[in-house]
Amino acid sequence: MTTTLVTGANKGLGFETARRLLAAGHTVYVGSRDAARGRRAAGQLGARARCVQLDITDDASVAAAVSAIEDDGGLDVLVNNAGIEARGGNGTVVPAAEVTADTMREVFETNVFGTVRVMHAFLPLLQRSAAPVVVNVSSGLASLTHAAEPDHPSAAYPGLAYPASKAVINMLTVRYAKAFPAMRINAVEPGFTRTDLTGNTGVQTVEQGAEIIVRMARLGPDGPTGGYVDAQGPLPW
Ligand code: NAP
Numbered sequence: 001m002t003t004t005l006v007t008g009a010n011k012g013l014g015f016e017t018a019r020r021l022l023a024a025g026h027t028v029y030v031g032s033r034d035a036a037r038g039r040r041a042a043g044q045l046g047a048r049a050r051c052v053q054l055d056i057t058d059d060a061s062v063a064a065a066v067s068a069i070e071d072d073g074g075l076d077v078l079v080n081n082a083g084i085e086a087r088g089g090n091g092t093v094v095p096a097a098e099v100t101a102d103t104m105r106e107v108f109e110t111n112v113f114g115t116v117r118v119m120h121a122f123l124p125l126l127q128r129s130a131a132p133v134v135v136n137v138s139s140g141l142a143s144l145t146h147a148a149e150p151d152h153p154s155a156a157y158p159g160l161a162y163p164a165s166k167a168v169i170n171m172l173t174v175r176y177a178k179a180f181p182a183m184r185i186n187a188v189e190p191g192f193t194r195t196d197l198t199g200n201t202g203v204q205t206v207e208q209g210a211e212i213i214v215r216m217a218r219l220g221p222d223g224p225t226g227g228y229v230d231a232q233g234p235l236p237w
Helices: 012-023 035-045 059-072 101-127 161-179 206-217
Strands: 003-006 027-032 049-053 077-080 133-137 184-188 228-230
Touching (some): 003 012, 012 035, 012 077, 012 206
Parallel strands (some): 133 184
């Protein structure tokens, strides 16, 4: 039996990923920083969904989640999905000229430091798994190659904090994959998806967006590691 934790699984791509992995037979911990939202989501997902309160910016919350999952038998798959975008009061992405050190700190606190906090805390459990897998939910906006191409759609994105945070996720993916060759550790781009994070402006459904997250979460021990992929295949870094 494969046991999986999805962070930020109370809604959006995380919820859909949890739903699909449950259907594939995994036992899934639905991570949610708000316990009530997590219970509601796990209730919708059915009997094999277990909710765990997990705020990735909070050491105590992460430590409590590690103990609860360890006591229940351990962890095989970690989906680092929880993430935020930098949006101003009017709901639009904070443009480059208005990005401050505090804007960066807020986004990095969740997307970067939160991911490292969760990885560091769950590594001992993953190392005990026979087939450990980590999926880091990155973004197409993380690609330096695409951002530097004047005609690429990604070059038109106005902000700084979110793509910079996801570029860090890509580097962490490569470095963690090198450090832990027994694990399958990959970064994925789900594609522009209709969720709260995009103000529901995406072109894909969550079913389409979760496809590559689910595929990489189900990799076997012979699968690729240290990659950056979307549903169509490898992406340029
Ligand atoms: P979403 O619907 O806004 O979901 C984000 C999830 O992250 C929510 O469950 C949210 O919890 C959770 N979260 C935020 N801060 C957290 C924290 N400190 N601790 C724990 N959970 C936290 O957005 P989404 O589009 O599904 O995003 C999921 C992932 O996909 C993100 O990493 C995002 O960057 C990435 N992504 C999305 C798109 C897209 O087009 N949608 C494209 C590329 C990458 P609350 O409900 O409590 O806020």
